Every structure is written in C-alpha cells, then in structure tokens.
Amino acid sequence: MRFVGAVTSVLLASTACAASTSRYFNRQFSNSTGYQLQKGPLDTDWTSKVGTNPWPEYPRPRLARSNWKNLNGVWQYQNASAGEVASPPINRTLSESILVPFCIESALSGTVPLSPVPVSKLTISGIMRKWAIYSWYRTTFEVPSDWDASNRVYLNFGAVDYETTVWVNGKNATYHRGGYWEFGVDVTDYLHANGPNELIVWVYDPTDTGDNQIPLGKQSLAQDHIFYTPCSGIWQTVWLESAPADYISQLDISADMNGKVNVTVLNGGNSSVPVEVTVHKKDSTDVKATGKGTSGSTFQFTVDSPDLWSPDDPNLYNLTIKLGSDIVQSYTGFRTIEKGRVDGVLRFILNGEPIFPFGTLDQGFWPDGIYLAPTYEALTYDIKILKDIGYNMLRKHIKAEPPLFYYAADTMGLLLIQDMPSLRTRVPKPGDTCGDTIPVRDAAVQAEFDRQLEILIQQHRNYPSIFAWVIYNEGWGQPDQPPWADVRLTDVVRSLDPTRLIDSVTGWYDHGAGDFQDNHHYAQPQCGTPFYSINSSPFNPDEDRIGFQGEFGGNGNNVSIDHLWNDPWPLDHINQTYELDKDIETWNYRAHYILSELIDQVDRFACSGAVWTQTTDVEGEVNGMMTYDRRIIRAQYDQWNDDIDKLQDTFKGRTEKESSRMMPRADGWMGME
Template identity: 60%
Template sequence: MQLLRSIVFSLLAATSVAVPRGDDSRHQAIQPRSANAKYALKEPPLTTPWTDKVGTDPWPEYPRPQMQRSQWQNLNGIWQYRNASSLAEAQNPPFGQDLGQEVLIPSCLESGISGIQGNYHLYSWFSNSFKVPANWNGQQILLNFGAVDYEATVFVNGKQAGFNRGGYFRFTVDVTQFVKPGQQNELLVFVHDPTDSEDYVIPIGKQTHHPSHIFYTPCSGIWQTVWLEAAPANYITQLDLDANMNGQVNVTVHTSAANTTTNVQVIVHDNGDVVATHRGPSNQPFQFNVESPKLWSPDSPKLYNVTVKMGKDQVQSYTGFRTISKGTVNGVVRPLLNGEFIFMFGTLDQGFWPDGIYLPPTKEAMVYDLKMLKNLGFNTVRKHIKVEPQLFYQACDELGLLVIQDMPSLRPLQSRRLSDCTTQTILPDAAQQVEFGRQLEVLVNQHKSFPSIATWVVYNEGWGQITSYYPEFELTDRVKQLDPTRLVDSTTGWFDHGAGDFSDNHHYANPQCGSPFYSTDSSPYDDTRIGLQGEFGGLGNNVSIEHLWNVQAAINTINQTYELDQTIEIWNYRSHIMLAELEDQVKRFSCSGGIWTQTTDVEGEVNGLMTYDRRLARVDEAQWKADIQALYDAAAARGNATMSTH
C-alpha cells in the first residue's frame, strides 16, 4: 500500500475572547498520595502529533468559557485509580487508602493518555487531595466536573457530597460544608459506566464494549476538566445569553437562591469599550438592546465580551449577535442566518482521537481539526452523537463555524436474544426514555448560549428511537420551548414522521438532497421543511499501517467502507463527482445543506478528510475549496429573491 504524501494546511488564526486566567496556586492544589504504579503514558495503537505534548498538567485552560470566575483552581493532573468490582463498592469507600495506580485526569481509562489503557471499566475509584487557599475563607467552595462517564458519586473528607448521572455534561457540587480550611482535603469519586453492558439503555453515541467498524472504543471515567472555584453565598449557577440580529439581548441569570430575586447588572464590551449596561432581576428573563451591533456569521464571527455582576458574584462571558430561523425563498423552505438563506455545508465530526479516545490530547489538537475545516471553506460542523468540552464550542464561535449538535444516541443498532430464540431490537423502556428526555434538556440548557450552535438533533438514524409511537414530536416541542432561537432536526435520516424543521436524507455515497428521488432506507423530501443531506460521501481510501488504528479487528472491517478508492487521486476525483452532484441538486431542486462523511478516519473507518492520526490529509486543497465555493454560489443564485419568514 503506497505511503501517501501529506498536504499541509495553512491554519486560520482564531479571534480571541478575553478570559480570566485564575490564580497561580493551581499547582499547589494537587498533592496526590504516593501510589505503587506511577503514571506513564502508554503507547496507543496510533499516536497524533500532540500525544507527547500532553504531559502531567493537561488542559490548563479555564473550562467553562461562558461563565468564568477569577478565583479558581484546576485539579487536573495525576490522581490515583483503582478498579472496582461492583456497584455495591460505592457503599464502602476506600477512605484514606492508596488506590495502587496513578492515572492522568482528565482522560478516558481506555486511552493511552490515561496511563491505564484497559477495557471494561464498569466500576472505578479515583482519588486526589486539595487545599483551599486562605483567601477563599467565608465563601462557598464549588467543585466542578466537566464530564464523567457515566455516573459519579463524589465524597469529600469521608462524606458523600454529591451524585451525577449523564456522561456528557458538567455538574457542580457545593462542598463548602465538607472542606477543612487550611488542610488537605480528600477527594474520592466512584464512577459507574455501563456503556452497552447488560440491559442498560443510556446515551452512549458510538461507544461500545465490542468495537466494530462504525462503533468505537468507549470512554470511561473522569474525561473532562475538574476544578474548584470560590463564590459568595448567593452565586450564579447558569447564565443564559442570546443576542439577535436586531440588537436585542435576552438574559436569564440563574442563582443558587432560586426562589429569590436579586438585582443583576449586565455589561457588554466591544474591544474594551462599554456598549451597553443594563440591570434586571435574577431568576427571571429580561431584555435590553445594543444599538447597531456587528453581526456574527461564518464570514465575520464577531463576538462581544459580557460581564455579569450579582451582589458579590461576578462572571465573565461573551455573546454574538445573530438570528437563526427558517423562511420561504422562491417557494423553497430555507435555513436563514440573520434573515438570509445560508447554505450549511459541513462534515460529520465524530470527535474521536487514537490517543485520547473521547478527549483530544490538547486544546491545540482539538482546534486544529476545526481550523482545517474552516480553511477548506466549510461553514458548518455536525457534532455527531457526542458532546465536546465547552472550549470546542468557544472555538467554533471564534472561528465562525455553525454547529449542528446531536444528542448522543441510546444504544444504537443492538438486539437481544429472547428465551424463545427470537431477537428483539434493544430500545428504551419507559424509565429509560424519561431519562433520555432529561439529558436532552441538560444538553440544550448547558449549550444554548453558544452563538455557533444553529440546530439541535434529537435522533440519528432511528438509533434508540421508539417507533411504536413517535416520541420525537414531544421531544422537539420540549427543545423548542427550552430554546426557541434555533432549528430542530428531529430525525436525521431513516424514520422521519414529519417532526421538526428538516426533511433530512442520509445516502451513501451520492446525495439525494431535497430531490424528487430517494432510497427506501430514507424518506422522500417533504417540501414543508428544509431539505438537508444529513450524511453523504463516506468515500474510503486505505493507507499504510503507520496511519491506521493498529488493531487487527478494526483493520479487518475496512472493506465494510461504502466505497474504497485505490489511490488518493481517485479519492479526490470521486469526491469531486459527489460534490458536483450535490451542486446540481442545489441548482435544480430544494437542497439547503449537506454533511460530508467525515472529518477524520476513526478506528476501522478510512473515509476521513484526514487520517485518524491527523498526519495525512487526503484532500486536494485547491479542488475542495473550489467545489465548496461552487455550492455556495449555486445556493446564492437560488436565494436572491423575496422571502417570507416562518
């Protein structure tokens, strides 16, 4: 197999948003006890250019960019780890004990970066210790987790302090009553991550204990940043910001004293200059206006810094002025950005890494993928049945990439064998469906202030979607009630019963976008909704072993790729044909956007713009830029007309 030449991209510089850096005591915060097995990076089946840059001080950036406090300590670094045997162990915590192994936090236990790189981590213990700075005395001490997969029980100094369920979402534990000022405090976390074991039906996306082709190595444990911060007795718990094209800023400041109302001050800055100041009540929505704002778009991703003050609490945030809607243009229902038809073209972005699995090795690595897409001319990224660290969405805000955000799927495409020897598709029961709906709400509430997010996706290709009735209608209504400022793609591909804003077709390899033809595994175009090619392409090109996930079971599935092109030249030729066909459908029919599969290879899939290690780019850069621009030009020719908004 030939070794393909690498194409080096010129990367775009992101527009930065001023953020507080925190105090300098973060290194003193972590004082782990001695463990028998010292931390060492394990060699994964494939590395990236950033694998060796991880070190033992990973992800030092403030992890919650839209609600930042100045007094904080990053607890990332070397912790202790021990495997547990059952859920019952949570009732007998190993307080004051050496857990035996060192592990890097944040990380997936299945990754080389973790120093563990194991399998079937159903139950796990993690421990560390921290000391609270003296100048935090008298304040609330908040312990934050970016994400723990899947259930986390948190203990501080021998007492249970909190519990969280959901592997993709941040949570905060107020540990004030458990902390000993001026002393080392023991932090112990029990994690239960069933993934797709036994009868568990939970949001897992593409994680599986049995990786094969389009389903991948799972992620267990504390896989996003852990940090402490100080706040007053009544503190801000969530900040909802939406700024539209007319200059209206919609704000809700949620607080720990949820049943009281406190005066809140919001200050909007543009390059250090105050452009608006407004006061309103906490725990209630309020609005104010900014005159003649510069609008956010992929072509001009303008952001404004925002300061929110409430009593003794103060947080830093940012927003972008833009309006996402739909309307009829020349008789076709279209997605609109700031009142104009925008052709949304992006990639299926899986967010997997050979060295970190679910977590990129560094922020630089994560942003590299996004800059590559932006450089080629993509204006959209579909975050595929996964939720990223919040710094990912900040990078999309800064670069100008619209985000189609999927809800992670429930246990996709699996079946169980019944006692009568028949098989049954695994779907959620009533309680599991309720939990899916709850976590969908958490997804929306935690991410609805990022300007780049344009669309929420409820179901992907029927995975975990009940078909005896149509839950997508109720879930779509719920999402729109939580966030009326965005579009909802209720079912991307497969079982479309008419819910939501999109008529979304998946077809490999060629597109069927807003067209009068379709395949039986999808649905016909519904002209009352936006025509979207939610997935297409998937063209494969095998590479030499140094760029492959070096696991034989994965290599054995490469021939399951939709189409394999024998040379890089043929891969680009076939890509050009697919993009030209999509362009023709934009000109002739009602196509309003497309999602190319995919950003990178993943394990046994070799259909990425780049290989899994990000060292080899398949794309002919000039050709791809021209083909993508042709899509935008074709859409513009269809969109220069009067319109009516919906």
C-alpha cells in the same frame, strides 16, 4: 487565533461486534508521579506534549470566574466491582495512577491494562483498560489561601461517564448521572480548615453491558466498524471555584441580529437578587450597553447596531455579569437563525440572508484521548483544517464536547448542528457484525433520555455557533410505536430553545416533526430531490421543512499502517467502508464527482444544506478528510476550495434574485410577501 478579550485572562490563568484478543505495547514515558503514558495503537503529534498537567485552560468560557483552581493531573486509580460504593477507600492509597481528565480506556490516561478478557465476553479491541465498569479515583487538594474566606468553595466536573458519586474528606458530597454533562457541588462544609483535603470519586459506567440502555452515542464494549472504543470515567476537567453564597449558578443569554439581548440568571442561593450585565466590544473596554434585572426572571435590553456573528465574521462581545458580589465573565454573538422561502424553496436564513450550511460529520474521537482531544491546540486544529478546506459547518455526531470546543467554533466561525447522544441501538453477537436491533426497553429508559436531552439544550444554548439540534439519528434508540417520541420531543426542545432550528429525525423513521426533511445516502446525495432511497421519506417541497442531506459521501482510502488504528479488528473490517478508493488522487476525483451531483441538486431541486462523511478516520473507518492521527490531509485544497466555491455560488445564484423580497412574519419565521 485570538481569544475573546475579557474571557482570555481567565482561560489562560490556569493553576462488529465480536472483538479480537488484545495486543499490548511497551510504555514510553514515566516520571516520579507513577504516571506512565502508554503507547497505544496510534498517536498524534500532540500525544507527547500533554505531560502531567493536561488541559490547563479555564474549562467553561461561557461562565468564567477569576478565582479557580485546576485539579487535573495525576490521581490515584483502582479498578472496582459492584457493591464497593458502600465502602469508599477513605484515607487509603489506591493501586494505580491515572491522568485526569482522559478516558480510562485511552493511552493518555496511563492506566495499566488488565489481563486479556476472553473473546466470548465481547471485549473491545485496543490495549488500554478493558471493561472499566466500576472505578475508584482519589486525589488530595488544598484550597488557595488567598481566596475570600467569606466565600463558598465549589467543586466542578466537566463530564464523567456515566454515574458518579463524590466524597470529600469522607463525606458523601453529591451524585450525578449522565456521561456528557457538567455538574458541581458546594463542598465548603466538608473542607478542612488547614491542610490537604481528600477527594474520592466512584464511577459506574455500564456502557452496553447486559440490557442497559443509556445515552452513549458511538461507544461500545463490542467494537465494530461504526461503533468504537468506549470512554469511561473522568474525561473532562475537574476544578474548584470561589464564589459567594448568592452566586450565578446558571446563565442563559441569547442575542439576535437586531441587538436584542435576552438574559436569565439563576441564583444558587435561591433568592431574588439584582443582576447587571455589561456588554463590551471584543478587545475593548468601551461599554456598548448595560442591562439590569433580577435573578430568576428573564429580562431584555438592546445593543445598538451590533456587529453580527457569522462563519465569515465571527464577531463576539464580552459580557460582565454581576449578581451581588459574584462577578463572572461571558460572551455572546449577535445572530438570528430562521427558515424562510426563497423563490418558493425553504432555506436556512442567517441574519436575514439565505445560507447553505456545508460541513462534515464530526465524530469527535481521538486515537490518544478517545473522547477528548489531547490538547486545546489539537482540538482547534480540526476546526482550522475544515475552515481551510472551505466548510462553514459541522454536525457534531451523537456526542457532546467540552465547552472549549464550542468556544473554538464560536471564535473561529463554524456553524454547528448538535446531536443528542443516542441510546444503545443493538445487541451484538459473537461473530455477527450487526447484532439485533433493540427497542427502547421501558418507560424509565425513555424518561432518562428525555431528561438528558433537556440537559443538552440547557447547557449548550448559549453558544452562537450552534444553529440546530438533532434528537434522533437513523432510528437509534427511537421508539417505533405511536405516540411518536420525536414529535413530542420536538415540542420540548422548541420550548427550551425557540431561537434555533430542530432536526427531529436525521436519516429515517421520520414522522413529519421539526424543521428538516433529512436524507442519508451513500455515496451519492439525494438532497431535496424527487427520488429517494428505501430508508428515506419522500421529499415534499410544499411542507414547511427544509430539504437537507444529513449524511453522504463516505468514500474511503486505505493508508499505511503508520496512520491506522493498529488493532486486528478494525484493520480486518476496513473493507466495510462505503466505498474504497485506490489512492488519494482517486479519492479526490471521486469526491469531485460526488460534489458535482450535489451542486446539480442545489441548482435543480430544493437542496438547502449537506453533511459530508466525515472529518477524520475513526478506528476502522478510513473515510475522513484526514487520517485518524491527523497527519495526512486527504483533501486537495485547490480542488475542494473550487468545488465548495461553485457549490456556494450555485446556491447564491438561486437565492439572491428573490432574497430582497423576504420579509419577517408574525410567527417569527421568514417568508415571502
């Protein structure tokens, strides 16, 4: 894979609910830093390649600066308790070492396990740090001497789960809440003129303790079959940047199939400053177009006859953005996603042509890094395998990824449905694999969910690969009383991003909002069909919504212990998988049969897209295209390629005869004339 030209140089310029008792494994790596990679329940082929300088790539390709310094590596760490935030350990050595940026609970973090916690406290299974509710991090850094002394120095965090307080040289520099979102702070005034600077980070991550309800997705301290090991602490890259006082603090760019580019640049200095955007073709210095405006106001310009972005041809353009003396590199893809009626059926329309998005449910978990892939190579491996099988899409399931994940999808050509991480949905009980479903606790919880949903949109709306947003999954954290939150939040998301579609409710508790009528059913599909399961709303083809299979499949295949998450709890609950097949040959046979039903529904009914469960196994789930360690690919390529080709050919046969009559409507959607 080749990187986008202008961004490349920056990227490469790197300086059930009751749980079992824990089982501990010998450590397998150590060095002079004190860091020790631990041997977890399962590793991958990339685990041993991480070393002590992880994730050296520039972490934010959509807004990249040349003067930056990576702070990833071995930091000091110490488990803490409530109330310690009032007394940060300034100029004090902490008791352990940890590898940043991996979850405290992961083998790659290298943290030493605590003593086993009683089962009555519903600990997670696994062997790494348990109940990392309060934590201290500490490191030192120096600012490069060749940075412009008239510039400011900004400290950036890719993501920290969940609440973060930061001190620089003993001064409280910033506070942030939310486990999936990047944040930064100007630390210039806290820095020493010469010598090292001390950086201390306090992290509070309640996960699902007590009555806490925060956006956490599949994380749980009480692991069961579909809720996994949590991620606490610094789990994405930490870095410094040099930029002037007037600097590009936020960049929003969208580019459509007609070459129209919409740009909004925010100035961290809060003044209105001229902005210039220069567009280059990928791997070329030839200027395609230049747009000019001012910070704080949206402006437009046009690129003539752009090469369009699609999964088959993921064409990207490099961007150079100037605000005063601040210069950043970015990129975009020209594409338009809409919905429109083709032969009387609502379809997804990409660049004026009907498209059938078919992909996997992608959990984004790793046995060695938990929430973070061990390396960029590992991250791109999953996308490559999905593309090789024949998928053109994945649904990023109630988790947000590091920016480099979306960059990979943009460059490699994979459509994305992006979920909002869900609120906690249950109160687990000892010995009870389900627990009690809980409502949204109060108005403050809902307001915080709303706030973080807006952050999700704001930080991800630049990626061409994302074509739809999901607000709620299967009622998890979805208020069950009117006025319906999904209806209200659909309007909020539409106002923040009118260029994409919205799947307001995937699965059930559907109140008619958004662009999808989304069914979940295992193992057989019910995609745009006149029949439906008890949890799903009946499909009405006359509504202005698309018939979609948000989850189906889910058939599993157990494998040898060498490829399983080797911990008693998940091993004992593998039989909760929707369907278990004797061997890989049977798994592929069943997949072929299930896909034949989907193909028939595409031919007969209003099925317009589908999501197969899932990309990989995760802990006790064994229904992935690959095992959790990515060492076994279950899918027989020839069979899957043929079945997916037949699926797409069937869809094309239903749509191509009428697509030439599709015309744009005044409201921006496609329709029949």
